[in-house]
Amino acid sequence: MxxxxxxxxxxxxxxxxxxxxxxxxxxxxxxxxxxxxxxxxxxxxxxxxxxxxxxxxxxxxxxxxxxxxxxKGMQSTGATGAAWWSDMWQNSVWVKAAKNSVIIGFWATILSTVLGTLAALGLSRPEMPWRRLIMAVLISPMIVPIIIVATGMFFFYSNPCSVIGVTCGTEEQPWRLTSTYTGVILAHAALGIPFVIITVTATLSGFDQSLIRAAASLGANPRTTFFKVIMPLILPGVISGALFAFVTSFDEVVAVLLIAGPEQQTIPRQMWNGIREAISPAILAVATILVVISIALLTTIEVLRRRSDAMRGVTGR
Amino acid sequence: MAETTMDSTAAGLTTADGRPLKVALAAAQSRAKRRAFLLVLPLLLFIVITFALPIGQMLQRSLYHDGFSKASPALGAWFAANPAGTEPDEAAYAALASDLLLMKENRLAGEAGTRINYSMPGTRSLITSAARGADDLQPPYREALLAQDRKWGEPLLWVAMREAASPWTTDFYLSGIDMQRSADGGIERVAEVNRVYIWLYVRTFLLSAVITGICLLLAFPIAHMLATLPMAKANLLMILVLLPFWTSLLVRTTSWIVLLQGQGVINSLLVSMGVIDDSGRLALIYNQTGTIIVMVHILLPFMVLPLYSVMRVIPPSYARAARSLGATSWTTFRRIYLPQTLPGIGAGVLLVFILAVGYYITPALVGGADGQLFSNQIQFHMTKSNWSQAAALAAMLLAGVLLLYWLYDRLIGIDKLKLG
Structure with missing residues (x-):
């Protein structure tokens, strides 16, 4: 200007x-x-x-x-070579946390991206019934205060079967999802879904529905149409939705605080400990690494967005 | 040919296989509807089971606590037989004594005492110690129990026990709005020093409003700049908005702690510049100021992005037209530009406000004593295992947030929500 x-x-x-x-x-x-x-x-x-x-x-x-x-957390600091590396891989607190973050983030992303993309495809069809209400329900994990979500999940996951009035496992030690990877992954997948829905429906809003009919008229079955026509066009949106979901999981601490056990400590959980207790400059080292990661993610997103715009023929920005 | 078209009504048209067109169309449409719905169904089920159901189950706890009721069948029967306000007679004390014995046998005294303690602080030990000595109680029970502790005769205790004798209760909501049951069975406000929740609730909304206001003030000029600059430059500057958006919340909170704390960068800078003394370092964090600064920084991108997407499509020719018709630049802004940005302002303000009201992490880490929000109070009760109270407070907060969410959907529409 x-x-x-x-x-x-x-x-x-x-x-x-x-x-x-x-x-x-x-x-x-x-x-x-x-x-x-x-x-x-x-x-x-x-x-x-x-x-x-x-x-x-x-x-x-x-x-x-x-x-x-x-x-931090390594057993034998004097070791060298392969012994040092294996010690670090096994015992270093932050390496363990990073592994947990990646495992949980990966599966949560897969789950929310697959379910979210399917749902976005349904939601963007003009004949979708109760569209507005369902959309509101699917976006709500982003809106409902995280402490309420995490508290609810904590109670539910500590005895999931009680909802239908059944006891799974034994009376004293009921089957539970708290302190398990599955529990944290399910929680994070639910939290990541709104982001997938928002980004994929945004991509689909610019999607020309007549391409589907064109594919069908040329003899493609729905499967071929999906993989050969729809998927390549919405892929940038799906990937950026997946990145959002991954970042959401990678950054989430409250659900981890309540649901995860000592085995599932993630990077944000360790940072939370570090900030609450005596804050040491080592936290800044973690923070720096995370900033570098977010710069990489942002670059990826930006490249994808431009690709998506170019594919859809949006000029300029 | 033209005549036949004219003559046939819609009902008369048929498809190639002889079905009426109307029926075939309806069938095709409902098939399309079913297909669309089936695509959404897996996710809907997933969200209901892993997200909605847990929240619903937790909210049930806000109205349900069987800690006392499952340990007091005899008292429950007496309360059912005698209306509220009846002076507890010997039969009531006999029922109490038999329940205390039951508590002892089934080791339920602790739980039962905790439940009564929520309604009337300081009574947990009364019940646990009475249950311990329940074997030695001899009739007349009234005298025996009163001899143990005068508190057993207090009307307030009997009011609390009557309420707790049924597992369904509104007690936790009452205390959530700073109310309690009075000795005569009515409802009264709690003592002034104990009134915390309503004020905290109001303060959470006020603080969120302040944060939202600051966000709007800061976001408006930069969104305007981004929207009016040439695309290449705007894209570069956009990175400055998007990088914080993509950076971990804990990283941003950490950096603010580093910047704002007593020995931190800003204070050290001010001291070395001679603006403040070494002894007069500013308290910028671990208080309300800290919460506001950090939350504004975290929520700012959520305000910039909707504003930007609206401002980008406002044609600059409108402002030029206004100027050419003699409007001053201020009038042009106020009468022409600002009204066109209102959809963006509405979207940004509501989104930031909704997110701010439910914030937990930042106030917990940098809020100190006076920068806490309602979410932190919920967590406080969770750590004290007072789950019903936590659930009641959660329900109150959720009600506020859902109301705002509904407003957002009415005014802006959920499907208009965009990220980046």
Whole structure:
């Protein structure tokens, strides 16, 4: 937006103020995320820039917090070579948390993406009955406060059979989903579904339904139509929905707090511990790694969006 | 040829295999409907079972607590036979004594005492210790129990026991709106110092309104800038909005702790610049200020994105037309531009407000004592295992959120929700 030629001095002044205000707001948005990156390389256990860091003295920087991350929880710190690697893979607290996060995130994403994409296909058909109501129900996991969702799931998963009045397992030790991977995965899948629905229905809104009829008239059966016509066109939307679902799971802590047992600790859960107890710069090292991951995800999403727009013939943005 | 077309009514038309067209069309349409619904059905079942059912089951707990009722069949019978307000007679005390014995035998005293304790604080030990000595109780029971503890004669206790003797109760909602049962069986407000929930509820909505307001103020100019800049530049700046959106909530909360805490970046910067003394470092976090700052940062993208998508399609020619007709720039903004952004403002404000009202993580980590929201109170009762109270508070919060959600659907439409 450029300043029009007929602007008077007051408007000119206001225009430059507006630029300054916008710049400040952008700084507010991005600075907190960027500031932790250099701080995670701090050689001292402080949360502020030391004078050595400000003068770019190499001594002010170190990788000690990253080292601490890897080493935490390892049994034999003196080991070298293969023994060290296997120790790290088995025992390092953060490596374990990362593995859990990836496992839970992966299965939750698969579940919510498959179910969500099917449902989005149904929802975008013009003849879908009770569309508005069903849509409202499917989006609600994003709207209902997470503490309510997690509390409800905690009770339900600690004895799922009681709802239909049956006792599974024994009376003292009923079959339960709390403290299991399945429980956390189901919870995270439910939380990720709104994002899949929103992104895939958005992609489908630009989808030309007559292509389906064209495929059918050329002799394709519904299966072929789905895999050869529909899927390639909506794939960018599906992938970005899947990424949203994965990030939702990867970032989720409240359901994990209530449902997961000690075996299912994820990265956010460990961070939660780290922030609540004495906060150490090692948290900043984790945060930096996560920021790098989110930059990678954002880039992927952006590339996909452009591809999707190009496919649908949207010009410009 | 033209005549036959004119003559045949809709009912007269038939398909190739001789069925009336109307019937065939209806069948085809209902088949299409069924197909569409079958695609949605698996997900709908999944959401109902893993999400809706658990919430419903939890809400049931807010009205149901059988801790006392399952341990007190005799008292339950006495309460059923005698209307509220009856002075407890010897028969009532005899029923109490037999129930106490039952509690002892089945080890239910703790649970029963906890339930009464919710309605009348300080009575858990009264019941557990009476149950321990239930074997030694001799008639007349009234005297025997009163000799143990004068509290057994208190009318308030009998009111509490009458309510708890039935598993279905509204007690937890009463205490959720800062009410309690009075000795005469009526309802009264709790003592002033104990009134917490209504104020917290109001404060949660107020704080959310403040956060939403700040978000709108900050989002409006940058959304406008993004919408009016040339596409290439706007896409670059958009990254500055989307990166926070994609960054983990805990990472953002952590960075704000680092920035705002006493020994953090901002305070150190201010001290080294000489704006404040070393002793006068600002308390920017672990209080309400911290909650507001961090939540504004986290929710800002949810305001920018809907605003941006509306502003992008506002034709700039309208503003130019207004200017050419003699409007000042302020009038142009107020009368021409602002009204056109209202759909975006509505969508952003409602979404941010809904998300803010239910926030838990950020207030828990940076809220300190006075920056807590209603969700944190629910979690507090969860950790104390007072599940019915947690459920009642959850139901109150859920009611507020669903009302807003309904409003959002009415005004904006769920299907208009977009991300990124």
């Amino acid at each position: 450029a300043l029009p030629t007929y602007a008077d001095p007051l408007e000119r002044a206001w225009y430059y103020t507006y630029i300054v205000i916008c710049t400040l707001i952008f700084i507010f948005l991005i600075a907190p995320i960027l500031v932790i990156i250099p701080l995670s390389f701090n050689a001292e256990p402080y949360f502020t820039f030391t004078s050595k860091m400000l003068s770019f003295d190499p001594e002010g920087y170190s990788l000690r917090w990253y080292d601490e991350l890897v080493v």
